[in-house]
Amino acid sequence: MADEKIVIGAETKYPLHGILTLPNENHRLFPAVVLVQGSGPSNMDEKIGNNYPFKDIAEGLSEKGIAVLRYDKRTFVYGKEMKNDTGLTVKEETMEDAILAADFLRKDARIDSSKIFILGHSLGGMLAPRIDAEGGNFAGFIILGGSPRKLEEIIMDQNHLVLNSLNKFLKMIAKKQIAKLSSRFQNIYNLSDEEAKSTVIFGKHSRAYYFKEMGEHPSTDYLKVLNKPILILQGDKDFQVSVEKDFNGYKNLLGDKPNVTFKRYANLNHLFMPAVYGDILKAKKEYNVAQHVDKQVISDISDWIFSI
Structure with a gap:
């Protein structure tokens, strides 16, 4: 070798x-x-x-x-x-x-x-x-x-898997964050390319356009x-x-x-x-x-x- x-x-x-x-x-x-x-x-x-x-x-x-x-x-x-x-x-x-x-x-x-x-x-x-x-x-x-x-479906599933493993108090906080992320993902295909490029999904740099372009193929x-x-x-x-x-x-x-x-x-x-x-x-x-x-x-x- x-x-x-x-x-x-x-x-x-x-x-x-x-x-x-x-x-x-x-x-x-x-x-x-x-x-x-x-x-x-x-x-x-x-x-x-x-x-x-x-x-x-x-x-x-x-x-x-x-x-x-x-x-x-x-x-x-x-x-x-x-x-x-x-x-x-x-x-x-x-x-x-x-x-x-x-x-x-x-x-x-x-x-x-x-x-x-x-x-x-x-x-x-x-x-x-x-x-x-x-x-x-x-x-x-x-x-x-x-x-x-x-990809967004897999990310949401991973989030729900984490959610189900948390205690009651953390679950309450995480539920809100996951609901917010879910609504952002659900909206990506309604955005124009330019809107998607200016929309952050999570973190500082993860843009809706990345998911939209991949999801359209x-x-x-x-x-x-x-x-x-x-x-x-x-x-x-x-x-x-x-x-x-x-x-x-x-x-x-x-x-x-x-x-x-x-x-x-x-x-x-x-x-x-x-x-x-x-x-x-x-x-x-x-x-x-x-x-x-x-x-x-x-x-x-x-x-x-x-x-x-």
Whole structure:
């Protein structure tokens, strides 16, 4: 296994450092995977607490003969410059760089250009079908802990999950805050683009336009018409997306399609690591426990890629 330091988007305004992990053999062309992170600023290893899921996946897949490309997320490197961009969307935050990464791999003589896949985790998985449609042109998709729902629906569900875990006094305060957030989300599609750009949803920089633009390109629209191979994975102790609404939501949408494979894992959390607390209120504590992506998950991804 060899790690090569690379730069994605070297000719653009936002060059990003990355690593291409290559199998330790040279007698054939390698299938390859582009890794796309979840929401928020994230480095190339997708470091969350004391865990490095993308490093685990890159090393695990390359040991099995698959090249893997990972890179820092644009908001991780250029967050300060980008936070005041009221027109920021998932395109600038995530999609453009994933397409550049696919192009980068296609130019590498060691890679089988007909076998370049996208692996999206969480928000990255939600965006994978749109990334493909807008220029990624992948051979297939691996969606880890993703959702066919809109981002704001997932955020509201996470808030209600927290609400139900609070004591009476805190519940009263939180209820008002959640009701306010809910009404803001409900109104975003009534706003013009310009109004949405000037409307803050929460925090200082989270604008309605980000959610509006993404919501107007729902992943379901892309998934329904896709005939490319899709692998959808979820841990059943994931408290950030729901087995019932998200994993089963994919099944309801795509369950009868022969191109889609589903796999659910007992006792794994959102990082596809063993659940520690399994409680959204203890998310920080959970992710501070250093662990590794379950080996079975890596084997299943590898077997699926080689079956295509």
